[in-house]
Amino acid sequence: MFEIIAVDISGRHRVDDYYLMVCAAVAASVTPDHVEKVNQISIRSFREDSAPDVPMVVRMIEDTVSEIRFEGTIVTEPGDMYNRPQWLIDSMFTMDFKYEESLSERRCMEITHHVSLSARNLLLRELNIR
Amino acid sequence: MKRAILVKRNDPRSEDHDNELRLRELEELAGSAGYTVVSELTQTRHPDPKYQVGSGKVEELAQLVQNVEADKIIFYNQLSTMQVYNISEICRCEVIDKFQLILEIFASRATTHRSKLQVELARLEYELPKARAIVSILKKEERPGFMGLGGYEDSYAQDVKNRIARIKDELRDVDRDRDSLRTFRHSKGFSLVALAGYTNAGKSTLFNMLVDESKTVRNMLFTTLVPTTRSLTVQGREVLLTDTVGFIEDLPHWMVDAFRSTLNEIFFADIVLLVVDSSELVETIHRKLSVSHETMWEQLQEVEIITVFNKADLLTEEELDDRMLNLGYLAPNPVAVSAKTGFGIDALKQEIRRHLPEWDRVQLSLPLSEEGMSTLSWLFDEGVVHNVDYDDSINIDLEARESIISKAKSFTGKKVNQ
Numbered sequence: 001m002f003e004i005i006a007v008d009i010s011g012r013h014r015v016d017d018y019y020l021m022v023c024a025a026v027a028a029s030v031t032p033d034h035v036e037k038v039n040q041i042s043i044r045s046f047r048e049d050s051a052p053d054v055p056m057v058v059r060m061i062e063d064t065v066s067e068i069r070f071e072g073t074i075v076t077e078p079g080d081m082y083n084r085p086q087w088l089i090d091s092m093f094t095m096d097f098k099y100e101e102s103l104s105e106r107r108c109m110e111i112t113h114h115v116s117l118s119a120r121n122l123l124l125r126e127l128n129i130r
Numbered sequence: 131m132k133r134a135i136l137v138k139r140n141d142p143r144s145e146d147h148d149n150e151l152r153l154r155e156l157e158e159l160a161g162s163a164g165y166t167v168v169s170e171l172t173q174t175r176h177p178d179p180k181y182q183v184g185s186g187k188v189e190e191l192a193q194l195v196q197n198v199e200a201d202k203i204i205f206y207n208q209l210s211t212m213q214v215y216n217i218s219e220i221c222r223c224e225v226i227d228k229f230q231l232i233l234e235i236f237a238s239r240a241t242t243h244r245s246k247l248q249v250e251l252a253r254l255e256y257e258l259p260k261a262r263a264i265v266s267i268l269k270k271e272e273r274p275g276f277m278g279l280g281g282y283e284d285s286y287a288q289d290v291k292n293r294i295a296r297i298k299d300e301l302r303d304v305d306r307d308r309d310s311l312r313t314f315r316h317s318k319g320f321s322l323v324a325l326a327g328y329t330n331a332g333k334s335t336l337f338n339m340l341v342d343e344s345k346t347v348r349n350m351l352f353t354t355l356v357p358t359t360r361s362l363t364v365q366g367r368e369v370l371l372t373d374t375v376g377f378i379e380d381l382p383h384w385m386v387d388a389f390r391s392t393l394n395e396i397f398f399a400d401i402v403l404l405v406v407d408s409s410e411l412v413e414t415i416h417r418k419l420s421v422s423h424e425t426m427w428e429q430l431q432e433v434e435i436i437t438v439f440n441k442a443d444l445l446t447e448e449e450l451d452d453r454m455l456n457l458g459y460l461a462p463n464p465v466a467v468s469a470k471t472g473f474g475i476d477a478l479k480q481e482i483r484r485h486l487p488e489w490d491r492v493q494l495s496l497p498l499s500e501e502g503m504s505t506l507s508w509l510f511d512e513g514v515v516h517n518v519d520y521d522d523s524i525n526i527d528l529e530a531r532e533s534i535i536s537k538a539k540s541f542t543g544k545k546v547n548q
Contacts, residue, residue: 002458002459024490031462032435032458032459032461032462033462034462054325057197084143085143085144085145087145089534094526101420101423101459101460102420102459102460103426103427103435103462104422106423106424106427
């Protein structure tokens with residue numbers, strides 16, 4: 001069994017002159033092909049005036065993951081890091097980092113994506129934006 | 131053997147190691163298609179719209195073609211029709227890209243009607259976006275000016291579209307028969323096991339070892355284009371084992387679509403044996419496992435996966451353990467085997483047995499009569515009879531799927547213990 005924290009950010013586009021982003025982190029225990037247990041989910045919202053760059057994305061992820069009580073390797077889709085090579089991104093994190101590879105990591109990413117997107121939609125509705 | 135030059139344009143921010151592996155893969159593909167690679171050329175830069183690589187590099191390539199007397203230039207990167215035209219004009223040599231190379235291999239291997247249709251479909255899908263450009267290039271000198279070739283170009287593209295539609299229809303009919311056969315087999319209680327994995331991992335050798343057959347095995351990519359299915363008994367349970375076409379990196383969607391029915395064998399299976407060549411470099415196995423996970427990701431639902439580390443005879447025990455440990459997070463239920471020597475085949479069968487869909491196990495009692503005996507013989511065919519006691523009646527310890535058990539129960543009308 002492996003411990004991972006899958007992270008996804010929704011809302012990287014401008015709405016009402018700013019960027020309202022929601023970062024979700026899902027800590028899970030996985031085997032290579034199955035998500036065995038979701039241990040904890042953490043969600044954080046961020047409001048920025050400019051489009052996020054890689055350092056900003058790293059900061060948002062580390063902030064969100066800091067609320068997770070479980071240890072694990074941070075997993076993201078390469079696109080979230082603007083397809084920069086893994087070694088470069090890894091060096092920017094204080095925790096272990098990797099891009100998604102196995103079926104279980106992809107499944108966990110899917111869960112994370114739904115969480116961040118739903119949380120952002122809820123936030124937009126509550127704030128009466130759009 | 132035809133002589134070929136390989137060309138690859140690397141993206142500026144890409145990793146050297148990955149680029150090298152991709153070039154080696156292209157070399158293997160070229161070898162499979164019957165080419166001797168006489169030279170290689172790489173360049174790191176953003177794509178040039180006219181030639182894919184830079185114009186200076188094309189001049190260099192033209193000189194190289196002359197020096198080594200190459201028959202073909204094979205690009206790793208996908209080329210547009212104009213790029214193919216421009217490069218071949220300067221180099222005076224036939225130019226193809228990786229996908230055309232794969233199509234060449236497929237075309238030379240396709241033997242059945244269905245695989246020929248699939249190859250033709252893949253070729254047409256590849257040609258469709260280029261149809262207009264092909265005509266304007268071919269007729270460039272005949273272009274009369276005003277009005278040009280508009281009508282002719284349209285009709286050519288339309289013709290390609292019509293042929294695609296016709297082949298798709300025909301393939302749908304062929305596949306419908308296959309699907310119904312697969313459903314029929316499933317309903318008859320056969321569990322389906324599919325061999326999957328990167329091309330040239332030794333799937334066909336393993337297939338032969340498991341079913342004790344002599345299917346064509348060659349040290350080449352894409353030896354298997356048509357799925358072959360044979361029955362296999364695994365510790366009393368009858369399963370159907372299917373050998374399938376190998377995966378490859380960056381297969382474009384139109385090619386995956388063309389071979390969808392072949393890949394369906396994997397997606398509809400109960401168990402997938404994901405075969406890897408464990409004698410390769412750890413980085414190579416790692417990348418190939420990643421590609422396999424990616425290929426299976428979209429469609430694979432609740433299928434059990436067993437990772438088969440094949441060619442274990444080429445490694446020491448420590449090396450093998452090390453590899454299996456390092457790649458553990460990408461290798462569900464790993465088993466080390468050598469399809470060549472037979473090492474680990476029993477362990478693999480045990481693993482397959484462990485993951486087969488569960489059957490119920492019941493104690494049945496049949497009357498000691500001719501009818502009872504014939505039912506018993508039927509149960510031997512349809513399930514696993516663990517034990518039979520002949521007393522006043524026939525007491526059977528039976529493992530079978532639900533429908534067989536209910537049929538047997540309806541015959542006995544009497545259940546001793548469950």
